[in-house]
Amino acid sequence: MLPARVTIHDVARAAGVSVATVSKVANGRYGVAQNTIAKVSAVIDELGYETSLVARSLRSHRTNVIGILVAGFEPFSTELLKGISAAAVGSGYELLAYAGALTDEARVGWERRSLSRLAGTLVDAAIIVTPTVQVAGAPVPIVAIDPHTGLGDVPAVDTDNAEGARIATRYLISLGHRRIAHVRGRGDLQSALLREQGYRESLAEAGIAFDPDLVREGAYWGKPTTRAAQELLSLPDRPTAIFAANDLSAVRVLDVAREMGIRVPEELSIVGFDNVPESATSTPQLTTVAQPLHDMGAQALQMVVQMLRRGELEQQYVHLPAHLVVRQSTAPAPSPAAIADAQSRAASQAV
Amino acid sequence: MLPARVTIHDVARAAGVSVATVSKVANGRYGVAQNTIAKVSAVIDELGYETSLVARSLRSHRTNVIGILVAGFEPFSTELLKGISAAAVGSGYELLAYAGALTDEARVGWERRSLSRLAGTLVDAAIIVTPTVQVAGAPVPIVAIDPHTGLGDVPAVDTDNAEGARIATRYLISLGHRRIAHVRGRGDLQSALLREQGYRESLAEAGIAFDPDLVREGAYWGKPTTRAAQELLSLPDRPTAIFAANDLSAVRVLDVAREMGIRVPEELSIVGFDNVPESATSTPQLTTVAQPLHDMGAQALQMVVQMLRRGELEQQYVHLPAHLVVRQSTAPAPSPAAIADAQSRAASQAV
DNA sequence: CTGTTAGCGCATTCAC
């Protein structure tokens, strides 16, 4: 049988005082005799009493905990968590991360839902990770990380997505690639648009004509990306490089290439985006555009704490730079002869 | 100014009904007229009302959320989180991860403290990550992952630490190493003891005398590990391989070796433990003993859900196997001649 | 069918 939780009443009864007195000593308030304090403290220790976060927050509307609202715990959000956690040490605040999009009904609108459920009661402030809808009018200070709706009226921190994409594409061009495909992210998300835009700009910059056939939607995750990669790699005039909108899809492209017998990076170069630690665990290791995820998390935490302490924020919007991390999934473009050779080999195999 | 949270009262007033009715509609209870449902639902949508997790849990003692109690968000706990999160999709439960050891006073005893604060009200059950104290007598079902106190009376899932250490050490021996050092984990933790034990057993197995001078405490983290590595690598008869108790310390050893100008893996082989994704991002990539962290998380979630549903658990204790992941930080032991040469080079440099 | 009543565990007045 599960033992019941020890409440303030249990402590009061055991110590022979009223619940109000227990509350005072538990919270270090004035107006209690030394003797009483000692007695009650002893009982608290003995019974292992801790105030319930729930009851306390309902009453006092202050908990000293900062909420982090995520859809689920995956490589991207957990990297942010690491940065937030490191920055929170010694801040006096505790952290509560809530995954609110795990059930089917909650897949859309989880941001608002989670916020309503937690804010104003459980958490003093919130950091929302990758919200896909506008979340204005919260009852507590909030900061968004990588808001997918673009800048709204909530303070936010994000990475320069367009510049990151430009860097990736320029790098591929510098390697001699000309047929560079793009597996883009979810079309309804700002970051996906910006990354595609950066890709196009770099192409234009280098005087390479944009070929709509080389852009497919991968929606940032496995299933659609697999399809996109298969289509791209089955093209008669197959691309020699693919810039994927994030690491997750880049790794998928890698898998598809392997299944199709296409060697990376010899026959195909691949660049991802995000630089989650997993991007280094693939074979070959992924070349990718790094978002400073830990820094982004730390920044968000500092902003939220500043709002909590000062009520105001110096800078509403923090835009961090991206940079390229070159690993092993990229190489100089194969020569036209090599391409023709590979194609004919593939064709003969297919027969 | 922050807008106030919209409560059930606001909805009731706006819809012209009692709060009880709103509660019924919001929770889909029977006994409300169609008309009323429609009207109240409309107001709920319009106002964007969501029941407060806090208030609801205080009243009904059931929230449909499972708590995950961690000290902080770092590579180890977040890997577990990923596994738990993936397993929770479609389970009908939401996840709340609480980092309770971020402030200084809470560094010790955070498990019990967090549990008291959340359990019995906020969460229906809890998964505790790496508790360092016994946590019996909780008011809700709990499962421990990697309990550092050894098996108590709480259900748990962990990895075969001793066997993992044996595998790592045997591998180094098979590479020809004879002077194999060990940077052990926190001496008060079960896992550290078991890993050292496995290390010693493999040594004995191969007929290699145990040298107490080759074992130093790294306590699983950076600072002490740096010292331990410096001492080990300054030994007159320096080890040719180091088995570190976890990846974090293994990477530290790598850093120290680099600073001291010792080449890895040519002059020194290093093996870690855990296989957190970060272990693949080091240069060279770390050879390590993999704990199936995602599986462990998923298992723990399933156990907790089973307890919630059935009240009972089939298997109180799940012990998962470890396996070796060979990457680039290990190589055959250098020949005695090579060692002598390197030592003399170093000596002449020091002068 | 709907509203009223009574707590859930706690912190905060305000009397005593």
Add this chain to the structure above:
DNA sequence: GTGAATGCGCTAACAG
């Protein structure tokens, strides 16, 4: 210094 009363937002039991 201390205790009894009150209410935080909500749901369950009951009364109307």
